[in-house]
Every structure is written in C-alpha cells, then in structure tokens.
Amino acid sequence: MRLVLVGPPGAGKGTQAQFLSKHYLIPHISTGDIFRANLKAGTPLGVEAQKFMDAGELVPDSVTNEMVKDRLTHADTANGFLLDGFPRNVAQAQVLSIILTEKKTPLDAVLELKIDDSEIVARLNNRRSVESRADDAEEVIVHRLNVYHEQTAPIIDYYRTEGSLITISATGAVDEITTRAITALGNK
Ligand code: AMP
Numbered sequence: 391m392r393l394v395l396v397g398p399p400g401a402g403k404g405t406q407a408q409f410l411s412k413h414y415l416i417p418h419i420s421t422g423d424i425f426r427a428n429l430k431a432g433t434p435l436g437v438e439a440q441k442f443m444d445a446g447e448l449v450p451d452s453v454t455n456e457m458v459k460d461r462l463t464h465a466d467t468a469n470g471f472l473l474d475g476f477p478r479n480v481a482q483a484q485v486l487s488i489i490l491t492e493k494k495t496p497l498d499a500v501l502e503l504k505i506d507d508s509e510i511v512a513r514l515n516n517r518r519s520v521e522s523r524a525d526d527a528e529e530v531i532v533h534r535l536n537v538y539h540e541q542t543a544p545i546i547d548y549y550r551t552e553g554s555l556i557t558i559s560a561t562g563a564v565d566e567i568t569t570r571a572i573t574a575l576g577n578k
Pocket of ligand 1: 399421422423425442443444446447448449450454474475476477478482534
C-alpha cells in the first residue's frame, strides 16, 4: 500500500497515520516529524527548517523534496509507505509523481481527512497545552490554516483529477475515523 494522507493541520493525520501504518504494515513517513527530529538533534537541516516551522511557513521545496526522495530509497519502503504531511503543494505532488513513476510504483490512494476550520482551531489549542509545540500558538495556527488553504488544498484537485483521491470525514472518535479510513481504502 502506497498512501498519502492529506488534511489541514489538526485533522488528526499523525494519529490516523500511526494506526494505518500498523494496519497495513507500512512505515509512517511524516515530514514534520523528520524536521522536528532534526531540529532536536541540531542538524544543519533542522537549523534551516526551524525558522519556517516556527513561522508556520512551508520549508522550501528544494530542502523538503530532497529529504523525501532520500527517505523513499530506504529498504523499509519496498512494500509501501504512508506519507503524512507530504506533498504540501502542487510542485511537491509533481515531484512525488516523478519519483514514483521512475520507480514504477505509483500511489494506490490519497486519503483526504476533511474537517471544518472552527474544529481545527479548538483541537490545536488543545494540542498546544498538551504537547507545547511552538507552531501551535494561536496566531501561528491561523497562519498555518491559511497556508493550507492557499498552498496545500490545490493538491486535492490534483489528485482528484488523477483519480486517486478518497475523502472521509475527520470528525468523531479516533477509532471510528480509522475504521472509516480502512473501509474507504477497501481493497486498494
Ligand atoms: P506537520 O507536523 O506536518 O504539521 O509539519 C510541521 C511543519 O513542518 C510545517 O508547518 C512546515 O513548516 C514543515 N513541513 C512539514 N512538511 C512539509 C512539507 N511537505 N513541505 C514544507 N514544509 C513542511
């Protein structure tokens, strides 16, 4: 199963990705997690990414695309993967298509987690108090949502046109959403 998860910040992508990666026995590849790990370790990549992350901006494509390209060469992706947080704009989606076309391993599905902005702000305010992520500050949340609508949402049409898009509602209990996702993915 080669899967991409798309949805606004706070839609529960990370949580669902953990369950889905266990269910399908595929690695969960979160570009946000990779950036945060680099930041914590103080690597040059982490230092470069930090200013964009703290501001709620996308890290430049040149940096992000190379990082994903490299990650997809690791042996654990041979039987599939779940990408969470990538692609984040149409240019990244095009790069991913090129990488996967070269490998002759196209995506099986792109799963969109759909949720209203008002619910997201409430959820992210809650996550800020639990996880204390710098980029969950309220004004940064609003900015990240704007970035999502302006830059990331267009990939939904890109994948709809391509025919790989599956959309589910991301409201309700975590386990209900997981079941909904697995049912929607069916025999992909
Ligand atoms: P996330 O954990 O997916 O919400 O990502 C946290 C932050 O990491 C984002 O707000 C961006 O600054 C950065 N980031 C994660 N994935 C990408 C990506 N595909 N392209 C650019 N920046 C990204």
